[in-house]
Amino acid sequence: MLALSELNPNLRTAQYAVRGTIVIRAQQLEEQGRKIIYCNIGNPQALKQKPLSYMRQTLSLLEYPELLNHPETLKLYPKDIVARVKSILERHPHGTGAYTQSAGIPFIRQAVADFIHRRDNIPADREHVILTDGASKGVQGTILALLKTHHSGFMIPIPQYPLYSATIDLYGGRQIGYFLDENSTWQLNEAILAESITEAKAKGIDPVAIAVINPGNPTGAVLSRDNIVMIINFARQHNLAIMADEVYQENVYDPKVKFHSFAKVLVEMGEKGVSLFSFHSVSKGFLGECGHRGGYMELRNVSDELLAQFIKLQSISLCSNVDGQIATYLMVSPPQAGEESFDRYSSERDAILGDLKAKARILGEGLNGIPGMAVDVPQGAMYAFVRFELPPEKGVDVCAMNSKERETYEAKRDSDYCMTLLEETGICVVPGSGFGQLPGTLHFRTTFLPPRDEIEALVVKMKEFHESYVKRLSV
Amino acid sequence: MLALSELNPNLRTAQYAVRGTIVIRAQQLEEQGRKIIYCNIGNPQALKQKPLSYMRQTLSLLEYPELLNHPETLKLYPKDIVARVKSILERHPHGTGAYTQSAGIPFIRQAVADFIHRRDNIPADREHVILTDGASKGVQGTILALLKTHHSGFMIPIPQYPLYSATIDLYGGRQIGYFLDENSTWQLNEAILAESITEAKAKGIDPVAIAVINPGNPTGAVLSRDNIVMIINFARQHNLAIMADEVYQENVYDPKVKFHSFAKVLVEMGEKGVSLFSFHSVSKGFLGECGHRGGYMELRNVSDELLAQFIKLQSISLCSNVDGQIATYLMVSPPQAGEESFDRYSSERDAILGDLKAKARILGEGLNGIPGMAVDVPQGAMYAFVRFELPPEKGVDVCAMNSKERETYEAKRDSDYCMTLLEETGICVVPGSGFGQLPGTLHFRTTFLPPRDEIEALVVKMKEFHESYVKRLSV
Known part of the structure; x- marks a missing residue:
């Protein structure tokens, strides 16, 4: 035994x-x-x-498209939901039961790219979007992919969400903790970052990436734009990739602060050298659809060859679950003004x-x-x-x-x-x-x-x- | 970059x-x-x-339980499906949108144990069942868990389903290929197994497990009971864990052969020393629900401490997707004679x-x-x-x-x-x-x-x- x-x-x-x-x-x-x-x-x-109604109505009808043939269905589902399900099935006739392409259903990857473009007013390319089972799987895949040797180190905040420390340990990499500054609303501090990386190198660790959680888990803090600029400059200076965990981007309550995505700041800085992996999920925000394990990662400043390796990694598990992919689509493409579901949404x-x-x-x-x-x-x-x-x-x-x-x-x-x-x-x-x-x-x-x-x-x-x-x- | x-x-x-x-x-x-x-x-x-109707009707109603309040719903869904959804929600009020326990929803783990008991007439314990995103994630987790060093070797068939070779390579383990015998319907051959393991040890590889796919992918072969007995004896002799990939257990077409699970043969042999990891999925059989990424693994002859490590591994990704868990429940617990859905099913x-x-x-x-x-x-x-x-x-x-x-x-x-x-x-x-x-x-x-x-x-x-x-x- x-x-x-x-x-x-x-x-x-x-x-x-x-x-x-x-x-x-x-x-x-x-x-x-x-x-x-x-x-x-x-x-x-x-x-x-409670789950949002438009989300569940769409998933419900999509699981059982035979309902589209029954007149009673129109009494149970809003018109725009029925139309939306028909439109999904036109673009993806296999429905929820078949494996998709490894990186996810193409029209959903496009919808994610459109969402990023709308949110940030920056260009976004669907080929650089990979649909994942929640953000966790994207984070785990990225850590595995960037782990060149067992000396490869990942800078992670202290305090951090333990997905990071657990995954680094599991794959045999090295943690490089950097303290967040509790006295200035848990922002990152450049001097502390520099000290951490110097100490790590002295121990023979080879830093490859820095993970940042914004808004913060467990801190609840929202990073300022200046703080993000500092982090991107720091990453360039030390040849680090950035892992930006942005699953709480809709969860900002303090009217004095604002969510800035790393992608937006990166593009606005004209930064072309720092590779960026951004993660989002249907589990948080106002959807809270944790059980559906939907999410995406977006890759920036990476070569086509590198992207192909990430897609191959995804292919070994075939694809993320389709209901999660659909939930991701609905997150980035909610009901619009004028549609029957809009007011309830x-x-x-x-x-x-x-x-x-x-x-x-x-x-x-x-x-x-x-x-x-x-x-x-x-x-x-x-x-x-x-x-x-x-x-x-x-x-x-x-x-x-x-x-x-x-x-x-x-x-x-x-x-x-x-x-x-x-x-x-x-x-x-x-x-x-x-x-x-x-x-x-x-x-x-x-x-x-x-x-x-x-x-x-x-x-x-x-x-x-x-x-x-x-x-x-x-x- | x-x-x-x-x-x-x-x-x-x-x-x-x-x-x-x-x-x-x-x-x-x-x-x-x-x-x-x-x-x-x-x-x-x-x-x-086409997907099976009872599967999709249940998922459809479960995604949008508000329908249970509408009289029209009874015109659209069979009575037993409505009753089943109510019963699922009684036992699992959170529905499809919340993370579950790491190993899966307890009543579904129990249903899997009951299924194994019915199928094989052997005892089965729900605590040894873990619900996974398809069988792939179970296989990957097991390989990662058993990879003690980079010399750890996994015996895999040639030809094999490349999930095995890819995962072993990805995590830095060693493949030990063993040829299947094309001339005797692709069964395993003891002499070939012995030769493979001897060669591997000579190369400094430490064999830890043997993976067997039954019915076979890509061979389409069904292993005889004698062949399985031989494999279990071989595993005991060489101190190997067994990974039994049984996702095609419902797909047996030749009336002269019969599927025997490794669990059943193990118990019938009274074998208490060989650790067994068995995998099953909703993707194959007659369901073909690949997109839902549902499945389970069952562990036998493992200690509670070892089991706890597997559940911890699952917890790092929180849990498998809930629709996949429900699909697994429906696979192991299909409509019964006397229920409205039975004939259609x-x-x-x-x-x-x-x-x-x-x-x-x-x-x-x-x-x-x-x-x-x-x-x-x-x-x-x-x-x-x-x-x-x-x-x-x-x-x-x-x-x-x-x-x-x-x-x-x-x-x-x-x-x-x-x-x-x-x-x-x-x-x-x-x-x-x-x-x-x-x-x-x-x-x-x-x-x-x-x-x-x-x-x-x-x-x-x-x-x-x-x-x-x-x-x-x-x-």
């Missing part, structure tokens, strides 16, 4: 905190009948967010985004008001990365520890905190150490996805819990 | 012939208005096979399988009747691996070549043949070298999926083409 020791050691190393031990414990408690408030993962429809969209905006404020202000906790109201995304203070443990001198020991010690502290929180209140959040944090600081990541009344209750419970937990440690 | 030479060299090495240069050329010709007969890939619904299923059986015979007998071609009527799957003879080329002495040179030369010969076939007739098949073949032999793989009249026309065209091609070479 296969022993654990016979497995790929990289698999054993890889950690994915968003679904780690605390979440597994939460599922156990739930099976025992406890009510759990899942704030661990950006999974809106598991937290009562607009009001559903606005309600979801308005609700998220309100909940970001309730959560941010509420938790920030708890003595010993600090967090800005999230500017975007679906998360707050909340800093909290615990009294020093008696008899423990962190200054006597080396950096590895200290990291382990602090990871245990925030994990214990989150596990106790779960056991006592049913609130499931992810310890900051799962994303990475500055030594000497403790955090947890929480979503603000639960319904508004639950968020309000959560703030109250968190306050009670935190006070009680601190009191116990101080005894 | 990223240069090709900066990419992962393993990606550049990996080849996936089923979607290689000949297929890309076919797509070009099609865009120019040529009619192409796609026999390169097992993609039934792209070749006019049975007649659709029987029509598809009957048609495939007839086409296997038309293709096999037709091609076998062409002078210079040899193939058995496929016993199962969707493919024939057709051997063909070409006259020796003047001035070329293959015996003076080393084995690598000879492989390259023969790969060029069968590729040129298939490319010319495409250009002259529009028939798109895959050269045997894309799957591997015994030195000195030439093959191509063709599906028997196109409609019956096209298969008949294909046989005629192949005969004309082959005669003409041979004549040209003989001048």
